[in-house]
Amino acid sequence: MSGPCEGDAEPCEPRWLSIEEQHLWLELREFASGLPRAIDRQLSQDSGVSGVEYAVLAAVSEAPPDGVRSGDLAALLEWEKSRVSHLLRRMECKGLVTRCAASDDGRGQDISLTGAGWDTVRAAAPGHVTLVREAIFDPLTPEELAQLRVSLQKIRTAAVEKGLW
Amino acid sequence: MSGPCEGDAEPCEPRWLSIEEQHLWLELREFASGLPRAIDRQLSQDSGVSGVEYAVLAAVSEAPPDGVRSGDLAALLEWEKSRVSHLLRRMECKGLVTRCAASDDGRGQDISLTGAGWDTVRAAAPGHVTLVREAIFDPLTPEELAQLRVSLQKIRTAAVEKGLW
DNA sequence: TTCACGTTGTTGACATGTCAATTATTGCGG
DNA sequence: CCGCAATAATTGACATGTCAACAACGTGAA
Numbered sequence: 001m002s003g004p005c006e007g008d009a010e011p012c013e014p015r016w017l018s019i020e021e022q023h024l025w026l027e028l029r030e031f032a033s034g035l036p037r038a039i040d041r042q043l044s045q046d047s048g049v050s051g052v053e054y055a056v057l058a059a060v061s062e063a064p065p066d067g068v069r070s071g072d073l074a075a076l077l078e079w080e081k082s083r084v085s086h087l088l089r090r091m092e093c094k095g096l097v098t099r100c101a102a103s104d105d106g107r108g109q110d111i112s113l114t115g116a117g118w119d120t121v122r123a124a125a126p127g128h129v130t131l132v133r134e135a136i137f138d139p140l141t142p143e144e145l146a147q148l149r150v151s152l153q154k155i156r157t158a159a160v161e162k163g164l165w
Numbered sequence: 166m167s168g169p170c171e172g173d174a175e176p177c178e179p180r181w182l183s184i185e186e187q188h189l190w191l192e193l194r195e196f197a198s199g200l201p202r203a204i205d206r207q208l209s210q211d212s213g214v215s216g217v218e219y220a221v222l223a224a225v226s227e228a229p230p231d232g233v234r235s236g237d238l239a240a241l242l243e244w245e246k247s248r249v250s251h252l253l254r255r256m257e258c259k260g261l262v263t264r265c266a267a268s269d270d271g272r273g274q275d276i277s278l279t280g281a282g283w284d285t286v287r288a289a290a291p292g293h294v295t296l297v298r299e300a301i302f303d304p305l306t307p308e309e310l311a312q313l314r315v316s317l318q319k320i321r322t323a324a325v326e327k328g329l330w
Numbered sequence: 331t332t333c334a335c336g337t338t339g340t341t342g343a344c345a346t347g348t349c350a351a352t353t354a355t356t357g358c359g360g
Numbered sequence: 361c362c363g364c365a366a367t368a369a370t371t372g373a374c375a376t377g378t379c380a381a382c383a384a385c386g387t388g389a390a
Binding site: 089 | 367368369370372
């Protein structure tokens, strides 16, 4: 990241990262890969579900009781529709969710939690919240938390505006 | 995350997340999944390499010219050894890196960049740095950047201490 | 030397994600 | 009613990551 054309003459337009910037950048990448990994480990060890499975269970559990559309789930989670579809099929095989044809739209599928699905979220939620609290909220002061949220929002907003993200 | 046992009587030990906390948590997860995705898109569109491939190319390019050990690479990137191994095999097939038996240790493999590998990093680096700058460093003030790094470090340190991460 | 053990790295089976079709249905203009 | 573009979701091929087993090599003590 210090730039493989440091000494070049011609197109040295890009402003390479300083040492400080490199450190922050490294920290960000380790965070982005480490956080999902930590969540995954805790959930699979303690509750037998992966992080993505828990995300679906949690999302469906907070939806109206008559079920959610697969597409809405994909939009909510910001995932590919096919990813949701594959995952739902596997979760249906495990008996965590059910898919039944939507009443109003013949194309749609209404997703709901099974009894086992509810049991699993309820069993997994406390440990998950505890992990999140210990890892994120406890180590930082309220001011730091507020600032963190602002910074992340700025980053994401800027990226969306520029077509990245 | 608001807690699926809100009204329970017995084991309501976990401190559920407030609305504010839920928002930050959502922002963090979207960040953790969106950042790698943005990097991946930019790199594959502009340079024909995936984000992970670029990470390896960059890491090897900054190593001593006689090559790096596969294990050191895995440690540096905080990846599984087998992940590095699989990826290196694919990158060798594409002609980006070479693996030759280490001179001192018969088990080791010294990884080096091929000419095409060097060409690829050099071509990809400017666009990559520009993306990082536009997405991360430009939208935030120096104070915000410094605070961001501190916060991320605190989070990671605390998580490592507690055996999470 | 020799043998047990730790280290280095690879492999294969499997879980998961992405992308490009494909299917089925809806809604709408003619 | 018919045709046809848009929508909802699935499917299959493929890329990638994980995990556990394995093979090959080094190291040190008996």
